[in-house]
Amino acid sequence: MTVTGIEEINHKKAKVFIDHEFAFVLYKGELRLYGIEEGREIEEGEYLEITETVLPKRAKLRCMNLLKSRAYTEKQLRDKLVQGEYREDAVEEAIAYVKSYGYIDDRKYAEDFISCHMADRSRKKMELDLCRKGIDRKIIQEIMERLTEEGEGPDEFLAAQKFLEKKNFDPNHAGNKEKQKMSAFLYRKGFHMDIIRRVLLLDITSI
Numbered sequence: 001m002t003v004t005g006i007e008e009i010n011h012k013k014a015k016v017f018i019d020h021e022f023a024f025v026l027y028k029g030e031l032r033l034y035g036i037e038e039g040r041e042i043e044e045g046e047y048l049e050i051t052e053t054v055l056p057k058r059a060k061l062r063c064m065n066l067l068k069s070r071a072y073t074e075k076q077l078r079d080k081l082v083q084g085e086y087r088e089d090a091v092e093e094a095i096a097y098v099k100s101y102g103y104i105d106d107r108k109y110a111e112d113f114i115s116c117h118m119a120d121r122s123r124k125k126m127e128l129d130l131c132r133k134g135i136d137r138k139i140i141q142e143i144m145e146r147l148t149e150e151g152e153g154p155d156e157f158l159a160a161q162k163f164l165e166k167k168n169f170d171p172n173h174a175g176n177k178e179k180q181k182m183s184a185f186l187y188r189k190g191f192h193m194d195i196i197r198r199v200l201l202l203d204i205t206s207i
Contacts, residue, residue: 001042025085059086059094075134110135124190160199171201
């Protein structure tokens with residue numbers, strides 16, 4: 001295996017290419033430690049130490065550092081590692097590690113997200129937001145159904161009212177044009193038309 005290229009990313013890290021293919025990203029100190037230079041042969045033992053020990057350990061530490069500041073879904077964390085150009089095997093090992101300790105839990109993430117936003121977002125908007133974060137739609141639906149059965153589901157009427165309050169919109173004193181404009185706004189936010197009609201005091205024939 002021959003090092004055929006070293007491409008600097010910044011003053012700390014560089015991409016290493018072996019036999020003309022991207023192999024991994026190393027810190028400058030690691031390049032010196034392993035004596036990695038363009039044109040030099042890299043021993044199999046060194047290659048395995050880097051790919052099976054150094055990179056997985058760093059990926060795990062990267063996950064832990066990210067999780068110190070806020071919660072992440074599995075997809076979000078995976079995307080962060082991919083952006084950092086970690087090898088696929090290192091990514092999988094790191095994700096499995098944090099999952100094994102319960103540091104990431106998509107179901108709990110979704111439950112917390114819904115509890116936090118059920119008063120200011122429509123159900124449809126929350127579902128879309130969670131899907132974008134990589135939460136399985138089946139998990140979202142199960143949580144929504146359970147909350148509804150327990151009488152703790154999203155109150156879309158209240159959420160729509162909060163939007164009106166933020167906009168200083170009073171449906172009792174608004175004209176038809178203003179109501180139509182607000183109706184379109186709420187619809188884009190994911191509210192159902194029956195909720196929109198109720199909160200804007202609209203007749204079914206007025207839309």
